[in-house]
Amino acid sequence: MKHFTKLAIAAVVAGITAGSAIAQELYAPNLAYRTGPFAATGIPLMNGQADYLAMLNARDGGVGGVPVNAEECETGYSTEKGVECYEKTKDRSIVTQPWSTGITLQVLPKTNIDMIPILAPGYGFSPMMDGKTFQWAFNAPAGYWDAADMIIQFIEGQGDLNGKKVAFLHLDHPFGKEPLPVLEAAAEAKGFELVPIPVGLKEMQNQSAQWLQIRRERPDYVVMWGWGAMNAGAITEAVKTKFPMENMIGVWWSGHDADLAIVGDKGKGYKSISWSFPNADAPVMADIQKHVIDAGKSQTNDAEMSGVFYGRGIIISAILAEGIASAQAHFGTGEINAEQLRWGLENINMTEERINELGLNGMVAPFSTSCGNHTGHSGGWMLEWDGAKFVKVSDHLMPNVDSYAELANAKAAEYAEANAPWPVNEDCGG
Template structure:
């Protein structure tokens, strides 16, 4: 009888704790950048992220009965402010979303001590793909070396890349330099000339010197790793110098509708590799309109909501939401902590069937993560500007990860050695 009395008392306590937990929220702050030189690209991304969680909170009461507190901490894309935001938010947060390769590199060693996962969809430090070394970092669903691989293979399939000259116009910033090791490796292997052309932060809106160099060098293709005002500046210069836009390909952060809208028809043929795509007829868009837009709580507008970056913001928040749900289901609690979310993010399985359940068909390719694979390598589509909007001009393209698996492992261990003592997930191996 005493045993049963203790069980009953324990059940009452557990019930009370469960009720308290449901009254709380999960703190998932976003290190946003609605101001500064990159605001034009940051705003639609932040709006898409915010609207997805607003929809979940309104439609479903959050995730697992717990609402999501997705408060923003404004960084202006400044690394210094980003670190300040990280320190300010990390105490109660279950995740950090740095939103800059520079900020990611600064907080990466901190998160390994603070034991809080970094979610950096499609950006950050490419070797974060190695889940054994970077157990707290995720750059799902596709990384910068995936993007470089897909672009190189696309050019090779279209025109044969051997003997070609590829100019690489990139932001002179950690983000812009990320894919250079892979481009250099593949140039040596495939026999093409790789010509890096950096653009400084103060040159983003005046790239006349860079495009004069491009005119002199006469590259067969220009690949762009730009961000914010740099993209519009490069696209405008390309049109001005009459560069063949069909030979101009950007990474996914250089595929913003508003940048191409500046040149309109003159930008026709410009391409961008992308792991996301807007599907305006997707059920999730109808739910966002019903629960968020019609309720007057969206900061977006009709034009922005039709674009690639707003849609990508939705996909990014979906990835985080699925990580939360996966963790909740596994650990049997709605009020998960940062360590449990880490498990959720490395056990994602975003199948076509799951995308259909989420009402997001065609908006992101399927992908899965694991203990060893924190990127997912989802692949992407080549998008092309048709003069008014981006359209898909390829089937799903996949990166050739065998090209850089050794490079990921090498650079990951270099990082760990340089930051010793560095805690790794010793239980993880390449088959996990």
């Protein structure tokens, strides 16, 4: 079953109501980071996630009539604290949301034992796209290799890349290194020079050395894989050194309104690939306003609500809710367990019709997941800062997944071998 309707969910709710058991709650903790050097980006994301689920709880009694408990466990983006949060919450949770590629990599080996799905929308280990190998890990609707491919596609659309130089300014962290295999393969295939420039965690706010190197290298483009304080630091340095902003493109976590607002008009032309888009006119925004904001149940504000990251947080919780609803309809129960949610996350079908039915009009591109495809590869849009906000400057872009499918399979097999014995879902046909 790839699509479920309101009628199907209603039938589940009716079944629960008719039975003697009373639905309690679905425990879906979030490994949040509202503190630390990445808090500027974490706060709007967490607020968007929390507000969407609070809206479902207030408007619909939760998902399928069962309230969702989205309790946060603060990690400060620390891998050590993230693992502690995972261990603290795993006994009751139906899902873990690690919110850091570093935490994801630490939790990933535990999933086959604990049998709790990882939901890491748009982040984490890219080979998790291989659902046959990574049965419990999901990074829908798009992964980092998708992002790298779409950025290169967009740059190539501006002219031949042969003989050009692309600087890769990235956080010196598993997150920042994740796209390197795809970027290196693209450089070899298309004839451009890739210049990796790492930024240490202690250098995020003072990148003078990195931008001195960029001035020396004189790259045609800067691709930025930044996060938190690194984004504002890089954008400020780019303006200071008069790098042409139209030739600077970030991953989706480097497209935060507040970072660009620091430089205002001077940041015009800066771009970011994105699998989500904020739409203030989407019906879901009115529902959140009515049931959450006006009710005093939110930590957000008007400026944040109009931004990319708050809207992305909404989509992230919508993906989780769709996985829950899919599982509820299939198993005929409201109070699903972690193993049932894994099936639900493998059977999401976000058609345009379904997206609009959920009130998410224009906020995410259609995608679907399956047993073998845990990413969905929704594609996205290139966004550009116009001095006050991000606007779309491309049609819907789709990643060339076939170009790195073999690499993903090889990396998945390598991971499984390094973590042997690693169970593979032999029944998974795709």
